[in-house]
Amino acid sequence: MKQINFSRIERKWQKQWESRGIFKAREGRRRKYYIVEMYPYPSGFGLHMGHAFNYTIGDVQARLRRMQGFNVLYPMGYDSFGLPAENAAIKAKSHPKRFTEQAIKNYIKQQKELGLSYDWSRLIVSHDPEFYKWDQWIFLKMFEKGLAYKKKAPVNFCKKCNTVLANEQVVNGKCWIHEDSDVEVKLLEQWFLRITDYADELYEGIDKLDGWPDLIKTLQKNWINKSHGTEIDFFVGDKIWKVFTTRADTLFGVTFLVVSAQHPDLMALVSDKQKKEVDKFLRKVRSVSDKDLVKLDKEGVFTGSYALHPLTEKRIPVWLGNFIVADYGSGMVMAVPAHDQRDFEFAKKYGLEIREVVRPKGGKKFNPKSAKEAYTGFGILGNSGGFGGLKSQEAIQHITNALEMKHKGRKAVGYRLKDWLISRQRFWGTPIPIIYCNACGIVLVLEKDLPVKLPENIKFSSKGNPLVGHDKFMRAKCPKCGKIGRRESDTMDTFVNSSWYFLRYCDPKNKKKIFDSKKANYWMPIDNYIGGKEHACLHLIYFRFYTKFLRDIGLLRFDEPVKRLFNQGMLHAADGRKMSKSYGNVVLPDEAAKKYGVDAMRMFLISVASPDKDFNWSDKGAEGSLRFVLKVMNFVDDFKNKKIKSKKMTKLQESKLHRAIRDYTDDLEVFGYNLGVIKLRALFDVLREGCDKRSLEIFLRLFSVICPHVAEEMWEKLGNRGFVSLEKWPKFDKKKIDDKLEEIENQINKLIDDIRNIIKIVKGRGKKVGRVYLYVLPQEKKNYDSEKLVGRLGIEVIIFAVNDKGKYDPEGKAKKAKPGRPGIFLE
RNA sequence: GCGGGGAUGCCGGAGUGGUCAAACGGGACGGACUCAAGAUCCGUUAGCUUAGUGCUUACCAAGGUUCGAAUCCUUGUUCCCGCACCA
Numbered sequence: 001m002k003q004i005n006f007s008r009i010e011r012k013w014q015k016q017w018e019s020r021g022i023f024k025a026r027e028g029r030r031r032k033y034y035i036v037e038m039y040p041y042p043s044g045f046g047l048h049m050g051h052a053f054n055y056t057i058g059d060v061q062a063r064l065r066r067m068q069g070f071n072v073l074y075p076m077g078y079d080s081f082g083l084p085a086e087n088a089a090i091k092a093k094s095h096p097k098r099f100t101e102q103a104i105k106n107y108i109k110q111q112k113e114l115g116l117s118y119d120w121s122r123l124i125v126s127h128d129p130e131f132y133k134w135d136q137w138i139f140l141k142m143f144e145k146g147l148a149y150k151k152k153a154p155v156n157f158c159k160k161c162n163t164v165l166a167n168e169q170v171v172n173g174k175c176w177i178h179e180d181s182d183v184e185v186k187l188l189e190q191w192f193l194r195i196t197d198y199a200d201e202l203y204e205g206i207d208k209l210d211g212w213p214d215l216i217k218t219l220q221k222n223w224i225n226k227s228h229g230t231e232i233d234f235f236v237g238d239k240i241w242k243v244f245t246t247r248a249d250t251l252f253g254v255t256f257l258v259v260s261a262q263h264p265d266l267m268a269l270v271s272d273k274q275k276k277e278v279d280k281f282l283r284k285v286r287s288v289s290d291k292d293l294v295k296l297d298k299e300g301v302f303t304g305s306y307a308l309h310p311l312t313e314k315r316i317p318v319w320l321g322n323f324i325v326a327d328y329g330s331g332m333v334m335a336v337p338a339h340d341q342r343d344f345e346f347a348k349k350y351g352l353e354i355r356e357v358v359r360p361k362g363g364k365k366f367n368p369k370s371a372k373e374a375y376t377g378f379g380i381l382g383n384s385g386g387f388g389g390l391k392s393q394e395a396i397q398h399i400t401n402a403l404e405m406k407h408k409g410r411k412a413v414g415y416r417l418k419d420w421l422i423s424r425q426r427f428w429g430t431p432i433p434i435i436y437c438n439a440c441g442i443v444l445v446l447e448k449d450l451p452v453k454l455p456e457n458i459k460f461s462s463k464g465n466p467l468v469g470h471d472k473f474m475r476a477k478c479p480k481c482g483k484i485g486r487r488e489s490d491t492m493d494t495f496v497n498s499s500w501y502f503l504r505y506c507d508p509k510n511k512k513k514i515f516d517s518k519k520a521n522y523w524m525p526i527d528n529y530i531g532g533k534e535h536a537c538l539h540l541i542y543f544r545f546y547t548k549f550l551r552d553i554g555l556l557r558f559d560e561p562v563k564r565l566f567n568q569g570m571l572h573a574a575d576g577r578k579m580s581k582s583y584g585n586v587v588l589p590d591e592a593a594k595k596y597g598v599d600a601m602r603m604f605l606i607s608v609a610s611p612d613k614d615f616n617w618s619d620k621g622a623e624g625s626l627r628f629v630l631k632v633m634n635f636v637d638d639f640k641n642k643k644i645k646s647k648k649m650t651k652l653q654e655s656k657l658h659r660a661i662r663d664y665t666d667d668l669e670v671f672g673y674n675l676g677v678i679k680l681r682a683l684f685d686v687l688r689e690g691c692d693k694r695s696l697e698i699f700l701r702l703f704s705v706i707c708p709h710v711a712e713e714m715w716e717k718l719g720n721r722g723f724v725s726l727e728k729w730p731k732f733d734k735k736k737i738d739d740k741l742e743e744i745e746n747q748i749n750k751l752i753d754d755i756r757n758i759i760k761i762v763k764g765r766g767k768k769v770g771r772v773y774l775y776v777l778p779q780e781k782k783n784y785d786s787e788k789l790v791g792r793l794g795i796e797v798i799i800f801a802v803n804d805k806g807k808y809d810p811e812g813k814a815k816k817a818k819p820g821r822p823g824i825f826l827e
Numbered sequence: 828g829c830g831g832g833g834a835u836g837c838c839g840g841a842g843u844g845g846u847c848a849a850a851c852g853g854g855a856c857g858g859a860c861u862c863a864a865g866a867u868c869c870g871u872u873a874g875c876u877u878a879g880u881g882c883u884u885a886c887c888a889a890g891g892u893u894c895g896a897a898u899c900c901u902u903g904u905u906c907c908c909g910c911a912c913c914a
Contacts, residue, residue, distance in 0.1 A: 172911090215831060215909085222830070222910055229914085245914060258914095298912080328913045335914090342912055416913055536909080607852080609840060614907090618839075620853050628852095631867090675841070678851045754879035756870080761878055792869090816879085824879060 004633065006597030006709070013712045014112055022726055023066075023117045025073040027522050033070035034523045035062045036502050038531030038539070039077040039124075042103035044088060047110040049579065049617060050571045052589040053605045057568055057671065058530045059116045060606060063705040064668050065527075066117070067729040073523050074117060075505040077124035078104050081132075081494045083161060083177065086428035090460045096428040097456070100127060110590060115598055115708050117725070122508045126497035131504065132430040133451030134514040135496050138546070139433055141553055143444055147194040150442065154262040154326050155190055155421055156183040162464060163425040164190055166493055167327070167418045168223075168538045185262050185286070185326075191432055191490065192419040195545045199224055199415040201559075202544055211564030213612075219536040225416035230400045232334065232409040234307040236269060236318060241307065244329035244414045248403075249395035250336040252384040253357035255347065257307050257318045258300060258335050261285045262326035269318055271304025278303065278320060285322045298323045298346045310408040311385065311399075321346060327418050337374065338366055344374035357383045358392055420542065422493045425465045427458065429491030437478035437485035446479045452487070465489055498539050499546035502526055502561065517555050526562045533567040540565070566671055569614040571605075576616055587617050599707035600626035606706065607677035628681060629710055632703065635688060636714040639696060647690035652741050656686045657695055659742075661732035664702055677706070693718060698730045744783045747820040752792055758826055759795075771796045775814035775823035778803050784822070 017023060037058045040051065062074035078100075085096040085103070092099075104125060111118070124131055142148040156165045158175035169176040170183050195202075203224045206217050229246035234257060243257065259266060261282055270278045281301040300321035307318050323342055324333055337347035337354040347354050354368035360379040378392035387395050403409025423432065431452040433445035445452055455473045458466045467473055467489040478485040500514075506523040507515035547561040572578055573585035580586065592601050604625040609615040638644040649657065660683035667676035680702060687699055697718060704711030704724045715724035751774075759769050772793065776784055778801040789797040800807035802814045802823070809825060816823035 218831060219909060225910095225913070227913075243914085247914075296912095323912050325913060333914045340914070342914080414913075533909090613833095613840090616839080618853080621839075624852055627866095634867090674851085678841080681851070751879085756879090758878045765878095794869095811878090813878090821879085826878075 004597070004630070006599070007594070009713045010113065010115065010593075010598050010709045013709045014115060016712075017117070017723070017725065018112075018120070020723075021121075022723060023074065023119050024121055025071065025075075025119045027519055028071050030069065030071040032073065032523055032527075033062075033065040034073045034526045035065070035528045036075065036505070036526050036530070038529070038535065039079050039498065039501060040107070041082055041084070042078045042080055042100060042107050043084060044099060044103050046103075046106050047114075047589050049587055049589050049592070049605075052114055052601070053571050053611075054530060054532075054568050055111065055114060055116050056602045056605050057566070057611050057673070058528070059114075060602075060668065060673060060705045061528055061530075061671070062117050063708065063725060064665075064729065066725070067701065067705070067727060069728065073122075073505065074119060075122040075124075075508075076108075076111065076116070076118040076120070077122075077501055077505065078107065078126065079494060079498055079501070080104060080125045080127040081429045081491075081497060083426065083428070086426060089428075093460070095456065095458065097127065100125075113590065113593065113598065114602070117708070122505050124501060124504050124508050126430075126494070126501070127428075127454075129451045129453050130511070131501075132497065134500070134504070135430040135492060136433040136445070136450050136452060137447065137514055138496075138500065138550075139492070140444055140447060140450075142193060142549065145553070147197060147549065148191065149194065150189060150191050152187060152189045152264060153192075153421075154185050154264060155188050157186045157188075158183055161426070164188060164421060164423060166421045166495070166538075168420075168495075168541070169493075187262075187264060190421050190423040191434075191488075191492075192421050193545075195420045195542075196415060196417055198545050198548050199417045200226070200413065201548060202417070202541065203415070205544070205560060209560065209562075209565070211562075213533070213565060213567055216533060216536045216540060216565060216567065220541060223417065223537040223541065227414045229412055229414055230396070230403065230409055231412035232310055232403060233407075234310060234334070236305050236307045239268070241318075241332055242330045243332050243334045244412060245334055246414075247336065247339065247392075247396070248399045248409075249378075249381060249384075249387075249390075249392040250339045250357055251309075251311060251334070251399050252381075252387070253336040253338050253355045254309060254316060254334045255337060255353040255355055256316050256335045258321040258324050258333050258343075258346070259303070259318060260324035260326040260331040261320055261322055263324075263331040266303075266320070269303040269305045269320075274302055274304035277301050281320060281322075296322060298342060298349065300346060300350065302350075310403060310406065317352070319346075319350070319352075328416060329414055338368065339374050339376055341374045341376060344371075355383065357381055417541075420493075420545075422496055423490040424493055425489075426491055427454070427460070427466050429494060430496060431467070432488040432490050432492055434488035435476045435478055435485045436488065437481060437483060439483060440478055440480040440485075443478055443480050443485070445476075449479070454491075465491075467491075495539055495542050499542045500550065502529075502543070503550070503556075514555070517557075520555070521557050524556065525558050525560060528564050528566060529562040530566045530568060532570075566612065568611050569609065572614065572616045574617050574619065579617070592622065596622045596626045597629065597710075599710045600629045603629065603677065603706050606673040608674065610674050611671055628684070629707055632684060632707075633710060633714065635684075636696070636700075636717055639693070640717050644690070646692050649691050649695055651738060652745055653686050653689065653691065653695075654736050655738040655741050657683065657698065658732040658734075658736040660686070661698070661702065661730045662734075662737070665729070665732075668705065673706075680706070700724055701727050701730055744820075748784070748789075751822060751824075752789070755793060755824055755826070758824060762826055769795060769826050771798065771827055773808060773813070773825040773827075774799045775802045775807065775809065775817045775825070777801070777817055777819060777822075780819070780822075 035058050037054055062072050066072040080100045085100045088099045089096040139148050156170045158165055158178060158181050160178040160181040161175060173183055175181045175183055203226045206220055209217060227246050229244055230248040232243050233240045234243055278301055300319045303318045303320050305318045306315040309316055335343035337343040338356045339358055356366035358379040358381055360377060381387050381390045381395050387398060400411055431454060433452045435443045437443050455470055458470060460466050474487050475484055476487045503515050503520050507519045510516060543561050550556045575585055577583055601622060604622040608621050660679050664676050664679045683699060687695060700711050700715050701724055708725060711724050755772055762769055772795060781801045784799050786797045786799050802817050811825055813823040813825040
């Protein structure tokens with residue numbers, strides 16, 4: 001392939017874009033367009049091809065919208081807190097900041113080399129105190145509103161991370177970072193954010209997220225999992241134990257209660273007599289990992305306590321069970337063995353009473369002894385006091401009402417979503433701005449004292465958070481009484497940073513406020529948010545929560561952070577496996593860029609497949625894109641050197657040009673980049689038939705969003721000053737799109753196919769072909785140009801109208817002529 | 828178990844009721860250019876048949892809806908992914 005020094009061209013234009021600051025965003029009156037890619041964790045390994053793909057998707061859109069006249073905000077930042085940097089620092093006996101900032105530098109360099117049109121002046125990094133100060137500020141605000149709180153709870157603990165994790169960070173019972181590390185459940189006192197206060201709005205709002213992929217919406221719905229039901233009070237002694245059920249109709253069938261083995265107040269239920277057995281059981285349960293728990297038989301042990309049935313006043317035993325999820329509802333359930341499969345199995349095993357209260361219409365009596373499974377459907381009630389004869393659906397209403405009258409229950413909505421555990425026993429994160437004072441208890445750091453900065457001089461010991469042993473950090477005056485207290489040594493989950501960083505982009509240098517509301521309200525919500533779908537139930541829920549909270553304290557005027565969410569597909573290696581050093585199939589962006597040039601690489605990445613689908617890297621594919629880029633460059637060269645003369649475009653070409661502008665734009669606007677590239681290639685073929693400078697420049701403008709460096713270079717070559725990146729996006733003229741003309745062309749193509757077919761057949765018979773005679777309908781004669789046909793067929797072509805009197809037609813082929821299909825005679 | 832997304836020609840991948848033997852790219856093959864190679868350009872790329880036609884087989888499989896299906900419905904096969912004892 002022709003050798004071109006792409007990196008010279010790339011550097012030239014990258015430098016100019018930067019020195020002229022042409023991608024800087026300023027607030028204004030124009031219509032805004034805000035595009036963000038999920039900011040990356042700056043890994044020491046640098047950019048991989050998936051990053052390049054991700055950012056190219058955003059960059060193409062940003063460039064398009066900019067040229068379309070929008071005021072575009074397209075920023076970049078780094079989610080720089082987190083474990084990898086801390087672990088690297090521990091290993092090297094250094095400070096994570098060193099590693100992080102080196103990695104960031106590297107990222108910036110590599111991203112600039114991709115020609116991404118970020119407004120670098122708005123760069124933000126999470127570990128900057130000027131940024132995390134506002135994490136702490138939000139924490140303060142949440143604390144004031146009762147949304148940040150500390151509680152003892154069963155929490156997920158990863159030994160490898162040496163810290164607790166959020167519910168969302170536990171994957172199949174394993175840590176989200178360490179797939180080989182079983183998450184243990186521990187009972188610890190931790191900081192939480194009360195995201196459940198927003199559970200309903202987060203859930204109901206999903207339906208309004210029109211621009212979000214259905215997949216993400218479904219995942220979020222399942223995650224939050226709203227269910228309507230009844231909360232019922234059971235008395236054990238004089239204490240109320242709440243239970244949530246969606247099947248209040250089965251209340252009379254309750255024969256025991258089951259409490260989770262992880263319930264924090266569990267021991268209050270255990271009688272002295274049963275203590276030994278319970279302890280034994282608990283030891284057994286806790287030795288089994290979460291994942292294996294699912295496969296276990298339902299097992300349990302009697303606690304020794306009895307509860308009072310709220311309506312029948314009967315005494316029912318309270319059991320401890322290994323199958324009760326501690327964090328759903330209240331961690332205790334009412335067991336209805338006749339109508340719930342799990343309860344049924346449990347009751348069978350321990351010989352507990354099974355009481356039928358719901359029977360399907362016309363169904364037979366339920367026999368607890370012979371039955372193989374519970375009846376879990378709806379039906380008609382029996383054995384249910386005054387509720388007998390009601391249908392299940394009605395009974396749910398009536399029984400709930402009855403409970404409400406007695407103040408022993410109420411309508412309730414249950415969510416699977418739990419409060420967000422944000423404490424981390426790690427160093428490299430935002431310190432939680434709390435001071436423990438012996439006299440005053442838990443005290444918030446004052447706003448004026450923010451940020452609580454991470455110390456620079458730290459020593460990592462083999463275990464745990466180095467902040468704990470850092471006296472200077474830990475000793476702090478109590479803001480209330482002035483006595484020396486102890487700082488909170490836990491830091492915040494890194495997902496806290498990403499929950500609002502996109503707002504800081506709107507006003508990144510503000511020293512007085514988290515951001516100026518006017519600016520945020522101008523830029524937000526994000527028009528296009530681009531990132532992977534793995535964040536469906538993590539970041540993409542958290543940032544909705546933060547947005548709603550900041551709205552509620554008066555900073556924002558909108559409910560959702562993102563209008564349109566785009567999840568890019570996964571990029572795999574050429575062999576279809578994921579790119580990995582151990583497979584030896586990694587292709588790095590800087591290496592590929594050397595080989596193909598950045599522009600061809602960009603073009604390949606976005607054109608192999610629809611960008612939302614998974615695809616494989618392919619050297620052949622990249623070469624194909626490079627071929628196209630080279631063709632464009634050659635063409636412009638030849639045009640400039642007058643090797644190709646400027647030529648007025650035909651009406652047909654004009655029609656195709658305008659159609660291309662229209663369709664290409666439509667494709668790009670909805671991220672149909674792969675389809676857009678097809679149109680761009682087709683347009684180039686049209687221009688190659690001969691075109692004028694104006695049309696060629698239109699092409700370059702369209703081309704520039706995908707291949708910006710080459711486009712700038714060619715733009716300049718044609719004698720233009722200024723940047724093609726700042727040109728106006730071409731507009732199409734509907735009147736110039738001529739369907740009829742293009743239809744005629746199709747007919748001619750078909751005609752040529754026919755002629756070739758006949759030539760093939762004739763030649764196959766050993767005859768020679770010298771000349772083609774066409775017989776066209778008189779009104780169509782103007783559509784056919786014998787010179788052009790000769791050009792394509794390479795043999796002489798003579799055209800008659802069917803009614804030409806003196807025509808040469810030895811075989812009467814003129815009779816075969818139909819509209820759009822001339823008769824053909826070859827000899 | 829529940830939920831989501833796939834299965835298209837040699838390959839990657841468009842296409843969601845007729846204009847589809849199915850875009851575009853890659854590969855392969857034939858031709859042009861050339862001393863030659865590369866690059867570039869043109870053409871072919873389901874089969875049979877035919878002076879431009881017609882037929883058959885085709886979009887995982889089997890049924891169905893329809894005048895008409897790659898496209899809609901049912902069932903099945905299979906692959907990927909998410910959640911998972913949620914009361």
